[in-house]
Amino acid sequence: MYDQTIENKVFTQGELDQEYEQCAFINCDFTGLYFTDIAFEECTFSTSNFTEVKIKNTAFKQVSFTECKMLGLQFSQCNSFLLELNFDGCQLDYASFYQLNLSNARLEDCSLKDVDFVECKLHKASFSGSDLYAATFEQTDLTQCDFRGAENYSMDPNINQLKGAIFSKDEVLGLLVKYGIKIVV
Numbered sequence: 001m002y003d004q005t006i007e008n009k010v011f012t013q014g015e016l017d018q019e020y021e022q023c024a025f026i027n028c029d030f031t032g033l034y035f036t037d038i039a040f041e042e043c044t045f046s047t048s049n050f051t052e053v054k055i056k057n058t059a060f061k062q063v064s065f066t067e068c069k070m071l072g073l074q075f076s077q078c079n080s081f082l083l084e085l086n087f088d089g090c091q092l093d094y095a096s097f098y099q100l101n102l103s104n105a106r107l108e109d110c111s112l113k114d115v116d117f118v119e120c121k122l123h124k125a126s127f128s129g130s131d132l133y134a135a136t137f138e139q140t141d142l143t144q145c146d147f148r149g150a151e152n153y154s155m156d157p158n159i160n161q162l163k164g165a166i167f168s169k170d171e172v173l174g175l176l177v178k179y180g181i182k183i184v185v
Contacts, residue, residue, distance in 0.1 A: 001017045001019065001020050002020075002021045004023045005023070006026070007027055008026070009028045010029040011028065011029065011030050011033060013032075013033055016035070019038070019039045020038070020039070020041070020043050021039075022042045025043065025044070025045045025048055026048070028048040029049045030050050031051045033053050034053075035053055035054065035056070036054075036057060037056070037057050039058070040058070040059065040063050041059070041061040042062045043064075044065075045064070046065075046067060047066070047067045048068045049068070050070040051069060052072070053073060055077045055078050057077070057079050059079040060084070061082045061083070062084045063086070064086045064087075065085070065086070066087075066089060066090070067089040067090065068090045068091070069090075069091050070092050071091060071094055071095075072094040072095060074095070075095060075100060076100060076116070083101065083102070085102060085105055087105075087106065087107045087108070088108050088109060088110070092111065092115060093111055094113070094115070095115050095116070096116040097115065097117055097120050098116050098118050098120070099118070100121070101121040103122065103125065104123070106126045107127050108128045109130060110129075110130045111130070112130050112132050112135050113131060113132075113134055114134045115136070116136050117136060117140050118137070118139065119138070119139045119140065120141070121140075122142050124144045124145065125142075125145050126145070126146040127146065128146055128148050128150060130151075131150075131151055131152050132150055132152055133151075137155040137160050139159060140155075140161070141160075141161045142155070142161055142162050142165050143161050143163045143165065144163070144164040144165060144166075145165045146165075146166045147168065147171070148167070149168060150168070153171065162175075
């Protein structure tokens with residue numbers, strides 16, 4: 001499917017095409033579907049629901065999500081070739097991006113609670129305004145990332161690459177959590 005706008009549609013299994021290029025999905029419901037061997041290229045998703053969606057070998061090339069509900073999605077199972085994802089105002093709690101290259105990605109104003117970023121390459125990614133409560137960063141490349149306005153993050157500078165990362169003064173204490181120290185203002 002090419003250059004289509006799909007609005008207010010509840011998708012059922014078997015109804016998805018295998019390729020979408022330059023398509024916009026607005027207020028769509030994909031609840032419980034299996035995204036297997038599908039290619040999305042230069043597509044946008046707005047105010048859509050991805051609850052319990054299973055991803056297997058699906059390609060997301062220059063894909064943006066705005067205000068979508070995406071709880072528990074395992075992006076680590078997608079096709080990583082030319083992967084490019086951006087999220088704005090999305091609820092991505094319990095998602096996994098394990099070992100993916102998300103350099104230059106925007107994950108802004110999102111809920112990223114309990115998200116797995118282990119061994120990700122997030123060079124120059126922006127987490128501006130996002131809630132990273134209990135998100136896991138281990139052996140993660142966070143060089144030149146923007147954490148301004150992000151909150152509730154905790155990451156160990158000894159096991160993550162943080163050179164050039166930008167943090168807000170009020171939240172930078174999340175880098176010291178592992179030391180168990182108390183800072184009194």
